[in-house]
Amino acid sequence: MTRRGMTRRERLAAIFEGRVPDRPAVKVWGAGMRGEACKLPAFTPVRDMAADKTDLVLGSGSDFSVYCGRQSADRIERSQRPTDSPEWVERTCVYHTPAGDLLQRDRVSTCGKPGRCVEHLLKEPEDIRKLLSIPYEPAPFSADRYRRTDHALGDGGLVLFGLDHAMYALQRLIGSENFAFWSLEAESLLLEAMQIFAARIRDHAKAALAAGIRGVFGWVGPELCIPPLMSPAAFETFVFEIDKPLIDLIHDAGGHVWVHCHGKMRPVLRRFVDMGVDVLNPIEPPPMGDITMAEAFGIVDGCMGLEGGIETHDFMIGATTDLCDKIHANLEAGAGKRMILCPSSGYLENVHPTPQEIENWLFYIEEGVRYAESLSVDR
Numbered sequence: 001m002t003r004r005g006m007t008r009r010e011r012l013a014a015i016f017e018g019r020v021p022d023r024p025a026v027k028v029w030g031a032g033m034r035g036e037a038c039k040l041p042a043f044t045p046v047r048d049m050a051a052d053k054t055d056l057v058l059g060s061g062s063d064f065s066v067y068c069g070r071q072s073a074d075r076i077e078r079s080q081r082p083t084d085s086p087e088w089v090e091r092t093c094v095y096h097t098p099a100g101d102l103l104q105r106d107r108v109s110t111c112g113k114p115g116r117c118v119e120h121l122l123k124e125p126e127d128i129r130k131l132l133s134i135p136y137e138p139a140p141f142s143a144d145r146y147r148r149t150d151h152a153l154g155d156g157g158l159v160l161f162g163l164d165h166a167m168y169a170l171q172r173l174i175g176s177e178n179f180a181f182w183s184l185e186a187e188s189l190l191l192e193a194m195q196i197f198a199a200r201i202r203d204h205a206k207a208a209l210a211a212g213i214r215g216v217f218g219w220v221g222p223e224l225c226i227p228p229l230m231s232p233a234a235f236e237t238f239v240f241e242i243d244k245p246l247i248d249l250i251h252d253a254g255g256h257v258w259v260h261c262h263g264k265m266r267p268v269l270r271r272f273v274d275m276g277v278d279v280l281n282p283i284e285p286p287p288m289g290d291i292t293m294a295e296a297f298g299i300v301d302g303c304m305g306l307e308g309g310i311e312t313h314d315f316m317i318g319a320t321t322d323l324c325d326k327i328h329a330n331l332e333a334g335a336g337k338r339m340i341l342c343p344s345s346g347y348l349e350n351v352h353p354t355p356q357e358i359e360n361w362l363f364y365i366e367e368g369v370r371y372a373e374s375l376s377v378d379r
Contacts, residue, residue, distance in 0.1 A: 007155040008055045015305045015338040016158075016216055016256040016278045023376045024331050024339040025055040026368040027307070028361070029281075030346030032058060033152065040112065042353050046361040050347070053369050055340065056157030057216075057258075060146040063139045064204050066164045066197045067095070067131060070139040080108075087111055095121065099133040104173070112351040121173040125186040128193050131173070136200065141207035150215075160218045160258060161208055163246075166198035167238045168221025176229050183234055191237070198242050202249055209253045216278075217250050218258035226261065226268050235268050240275055247276040258307075262344065264290035266299075273304045282308030282344040294333035305338035312345045315360040316353075323360055327368050335375040341368055 006022040014021040031050035038044040065072040077094045088107055095102040104121035122128060150159045170193050171179045182190055205217060222239045247257050256278040265283065272280050283289065283296045283306050293309045300306065309330035314323060330341055347361055
C-alpha cells in the first residue's frame with residue numbers, strides 16, 4: 001500500500017513533524033492564492049499555477065517592533081524625497097530616542113528593484129546604547145490575521161508565523177563591515193543588545209503560543225553571520241546560543257521551526273540540526289552555494305528537512321532543458337526524505353521578466369509536481 005492522497009497541508013506538516021511524506025513537496029517561494037493582485041502582472045500565470053498545484057507556504061503574523069514596541073509610530077519619523085532618477089527615491093528614517101536621534105538613509109527603487117542602505121542607523125558602538133534607551137512595551141498581540149490566512153488556505157498548504165531574528169535585528173542597522181569589526185571590538189555590547197531583542201522575540205512567540213498558534217514559526221537572518229562574512233565562532237555566539245532557547249520554547253509548546261539562511265552552508269549545516277531547526281531553506285549548489293541537495297541530506301542524516309536546490313537566477317538566464325535536469329536531480333536526492341523543492345528566493349525577483357523566464361517558471365511547476373508524483377514512496 002502506498003502513501004497516496006496526502007493533501008498539500010498534510011505533506012508539509014509531515015516534513016516539519018519529522019515524518020517522510022508521500023513525495024517531495026514542490027514550492028514557489030512567495031506564491032499566494034488566486035484572487036490576490038499579483039505585484040508584477042507578468043507573473044500572474046506563474047502565481048495562478050503555483051496556487052493550483054504547488055505546496056503553498058503563506059506568511060502571517062502580528063504587529064511587532066523589536067526596537068520600539070507599541071511606541072513605533074511616536075518614536076520613528078519617516079520621510080521621502082526624489083533623486084535625480086525617477087526610478088529611485090531616498091527614504092530617511094529618524095529614531096527619536098531619549099539619548100538622542102539616530103538617522104538612516106536608504107535608496108529605494110520605485111519599480112521593485114533591490115535597494116541599498118546609504119547611511120546605517122548605527123554608526124558607532126555607542127549608538128547601540130541610544131537605541132536601547134527607548135522604553136519598550138510590546139504592541140498588542142492579535143492572532144486574527146493568522147487565523148484568516150489559515151482558514152483561507154485550507155488544505156492548500158501551511159501558514160508560517162513570522163518572527164524577527166535577534167542577531168539580524170542588530171546587524172541590519174549596522175551593516176556587514178562594521179558588524180564584523182564590532183564583533184571583535186564591542187562583543188559584549190552586541191551580545192547585550194541581541195539578548196534584549198531575543199527576550200522580546202521570545203515574549204512575542206509566547207503570545208502567539210498562548211493564542212493557540214501551534215504551527216510553523218520562521219525567520220530570516222542567520223546568513224549574515226556565517227562564513228565568509230563572519231566566522232563559525234561568531235555563528236555559535238550570535239546565532240546558535242541566542243536562537244536555541246527560542247526554538248526550544250516553540251518545540252516545547254508543540255510548534256515547529258523554519259529558518260532561511262542563504263550562502264555556503266557546509267561549515268554550519270550540522271549546527272542548524274543541533275539547534276533543532278525542522279526545515280532549513282535554501283540549500284544552494286555551487287557556485288553560489290557549496291553543497292548539493294544529496295550532500296546536504298548525507299550530513300543532516302534525516303534529522304532535519306531541507307528546502308531549496310535550484311538558484312533563482314537559473315530561471316532568469318537558463319534553458320528549460322538545463323532546468324529539467326536540475327529539477328530531476330534534486331527531487332531524486334530528496335525522494336523518501338523530508339524534502340521541499342524550492343528556488344533560492346521568491347519568484348518576483350526580476351521586475352522585467354523575459355518570456356523565457358516566465359516559461360521556465362511554468363515548466364518548473366508542471367515538471368516539478370509531475371516528477372515528484374512519480375517518486376511517491378511506499379508506506
